Structures are given as C-alpha cells and as structure tokens.
Amino acid sequence: MYTAIKNSWALLLGLGFLMLGNGLQGSLVGIRASLEGFPTAVTGLVMSGYYAGFLVGSLITPKILANVGHVRVFAALASLASSAALLYAVFVDPFVWGVMRLLTGFSFAGLYIVCESWLNDAATNETRGQLLSVYMIIMMGGMAVGQLFLNMADPAGYTLFIFISVLVSIALIPMALTASSAPNFQSSTRLKLKELYNISPLGVIGMFAQGITGGAFYGMAAVYGGNIGLSVAQISIFISVMILGGVLLQWPIGRLSDRFDRRMVLMITTMLSGFAALLALYGGETQNFVLFLAAAALFGGFSVPLYSLCIAHTNDHLDSSKMVAASSGLIMMNGVGAIFGPIIVGPMMGILGSAFFFGWIAFGHIAIGLFAIYRMSRAPSSPADTQSAFVAMPVRNASMVAVLHPEIEEWAEEAEEEAQNQGETEDEIPEILDDGPALGDSNP
Numbered sequence: 001m002y003t004a005i006k007n008s009w010a011l012l013l014g015l016g017f018l019m020l021g022n023g024l025q026g027s028l029v030g031i032r033a034s035l036e037g038f039p040t041a042v043t044g045l046v047m048s049g050y051y052a053g054f055l056v057g058s059l060i061t062p063k064i065l066a067n068v069g070h071v072r073v074f075a076a077l078a079s080l081a082s083s084a085a086l087l088y089a090v091f092v093d094p095f096v097w098g099v100m101r102l103l104t105g106f107s108f109a110g111l112y113i114v115c116e117s118w119l120n121d122a123a124t125n126e127t128r129g130q131l132l133s134v135y136m137i138i139m140m141g142g143m144a145v146g147q148l149f150l151n152m153a154d155p156a157g158y159t160l161f162i163f164i165s166v167l168v169s170i171a172l173i174p175m176a177l178t179a180s181s182a183p184n185f186q187s188s189t190r191l192k193l194k195e196l197y198n199i200s201p202l203g204v205i206g207m208f209a210q211g212i213t214g215g216a217f218y219g220m221a222a223v224y225g226g227n228i229g230l231s232v233a234q235i236s237i238f239i240s241v242m243i244l245g246g247v248l249l250q251w252p253i254g255r256l257s258d259r260f261d262r263r264m265v266l267m268i269t270t271m272l273s274g275f276a277a278l279l280a281l282y283g284g285e286t287q288n289f290v291l292f293l294a295a296a297a298l299f300g301g302f303s304v305p306l307y308s309l310c311i312a313h314t315n316d317h318l319d320s321s322k323m324v325a326a327s328s329g330l331i332m333m334n335g336v337g338a339i340f341g342p343i344i345v346g347p348m349m350g351i352l353g354s355a356f357f358f359g360w361i362a363f364g365h366i367a368i369g370l371f372a373i374y375r376m377s378r379a380p381s382s383p384a385d386t387q388s389a390f391v392a393m394p395v396r397n398a399s400m401v402a403v404l405h406p407e408i409e410e411w412a413e414e415a416e417e418e419a420q421n422q423g424e425t426e427d428e429i430p431e432i433l434d435d436g437p438a439l440g441d442s443n444p
Helices: 002-007 009-035 040-068 070-090 094-122 128-152 159-170 172-177 193-199 201-227 232-259 262-285 289-303 305-315 320-352 356-378 399-404 406-421 426-435
Strands: none
Touching: 009 040, 009 070, 009 094, 009 128, 009 159, 009 172, 009 201, 009 232, 040 070, 040 094, 040 201, 040 320, 070 094, 070 159, 070 172, 094 128, 128 159, 128 232, 159 172, 193 201, 193 320, 201 232, 201 262, 201 289, 201 305, 201 320, 201 356, 232 262, 232 289, 232 305, 262 289, 262 305, 262 356, 289 305, 305 320, 320 356
C-alpha cells in the first residue's frame, strides 16, 4: 500500500488541488448566478452544462489519451479548466457561463480518466481497494473543503474565480515534475443499454434516477441555499456537511450490502435518504439551521452510497469480464440523468418555489426505493456468498474508475495466464480479454 501511494503521490496531490478548485467553482457559480439576477430556469441550464461536458469528455478523452499520453492530456485539460474559471469573471453572461461550465465538465471528465487509469496501473490486487479508498477520500474531502473557500472573499467579486484558477494550475506542478513513468492506456468497451437493462433493471433505473437527483443537488444546492436566506458561510457548511456525511456512511452501508440482499439495503437507504430530504425541506422552510444541517448530513450519508450500490448490484449478475463494460454503461446513464437534474429543478423552483428543490429530490429517492421493492417481488435475491464485493466509488466519476475493482484485475490475470499456457502470443491476449466468458443470468 505504501509503495502504491509513494508511486502515485504526484497524482494524488494534483488530484487534491483539482478537487478543491472543482468543489469551489460548482457552488460559486450557483451563488454568483443568483447575485447577478439570473432566473432559476436559466441557472439550471447553465449548471447542467457541466454534466453535458462531462459526458462528452468521458467519450472523447480516452481516444486522445491513447494517442497523446497521460501527462500531456492532464496538462492540457487542467489548463483548459483553469482558463474557464477566469472567463466566468470576465464575461458575466448566462450563455458564456453555460459554455464555460461545459468546458469545465469536459476537462474534469478527462482529468478523472487520467487519474484513474494511472492509479489502476500502480495498484495490485492487494492494494487496489485501499488505493481506491484513498482516492475517494481525497476526491470527496477536497470537494467538501473546497466549499469552505467560499468564505475567503466576496462571491460578487472576481477573487474567488482567480483562486479557482490558481488551485487548478497548481495541480499541474507535481504532475509535470514527477519522475514516474506514465502507464499505457487501454479503453474499455460498453454494453448496449438494452442488454444492460436486461441484466439489471434496478441498476440502470437506479443510476439514471440518482443522476437526476444528484445533478439537481450539486447543480442547484447553492442557489437553493441563497433562496431560503442562508448566508454564504451557511451555504458552504451545508454542502460540506452533506458531502462528508456521504463519506462517513459509504463503508458501513457497503458492508451491510455485502452481507444481506443488496436490493433490500438499496431500498432502505433510498427511502431513508428520501425522508432525510423531506426533513431538510422542513428545516429549511422553518429556518431551523441545526435541524437543516443534521438532515443534510443524513441525506448525504444515505444518498451518496447509492451510486456504488447500483454498480455493485449489477456486478452481482455479471462475470468479471463484463464488469468494466457494465460499469461504464451505468455511469453513462448516471451522467445523462445528471444533465436533466438542474434543467428540471431550475424552472420548477421558479414556478413552485424553493421547496421544490428538496421535494423533487425526496420524490426521486423514494421512487427508486419503490422500484426496488417491485424488483424484489419479481425475482429472488442473489446468495450473499455469490455477490461481488462492494467498492465505494466517488459519485459521477469518469468510467475508468470501474477498472479499479479488484475482481476485474484478478480475472484479467487469470485470462492472461490461461492464454500463455495454451501457447497464445501476447498480441492475442487482448482478443481473449474482449471475448471473455458469457454474461451471467439476467437478474433484477
């Protein structure tokens, strides 16, 4: 474990600075849009640009990475994200901001792919899960701390936008000076949506719905906080508490899902997150900030693991050879849902009021729970000893995070050893990996 972290220190340090900047910019743009008088419908469109760019970036970056290499792609995309942060302050215009959000999402999707593929190369079967945990802590912790930087300066000025640019630019330094050699990049294939849905309807629907509610939260939480009268300091604490709640409960919820019917755990957590959202709605409307924060922490704790639960549930019904492809498809569905989140919530907040924000999120999570109950009535559960291990994953990451799953690496090594025993050449091994065993039986 120590060796893996030592070999990846530059990458992890750069990732930390990236997440500080990304956490700050997401909330700052929402707050500044409200201060500039953007209608909530327009703000929703602006904020959705990040997720649209993220989706495009996750599709395009692997091709660029295969041709150019990790360090150059990281440098180019970090420079693009840094420049976009400055242009927010120069051109205070919804259209320009929408384009900048799209470029920011595109950049960060590519940056995540670089980081994750590099970490995958540095990890072994023994250190893979631990390294992914460190990666998740840095990502989520960086986003949480980034919110607190909102208190450094007036959001109505340009100082915070400059600070975002500085943070993202600093991320380049350790990467540019590292002596570690960059790994070779191998992109993964994806399953067709129909095939993926036949394997796990709950996994597909759950990821899509979580994308809608998650995109709505991360895109519009700062706007909602301003609309109900929270100060900038209170908004930063509110979002930080939600993120940290998710970090704290990922592991215990994951452990429970490994021991019991994962659909049951998924159903209970989504129901609880829905009720926590309703409690946050009540706390916000009654101006009870302590209750509001407690509910936000509970909401984060129960909602953030849903992302990993859906992937783990789908993997329960797959051979290891198809896990990367399935996870890529699920994350793609999550990204599509995230685009629609702010687009739906923004206009409806303008029509029905700020209460729609948590009301919609609560509805989405309770609906997932009800669908889980329906799927439980349609098919038997998988035996606990046949379930794949739960791996905590950061929300809305690029698709390469799937290859950090320990079981996938184990299967790949077994396939390579078998091919060598049969006298296959190294050039033929990728073909064997692509074919792999057949898909597992279709399940809920």
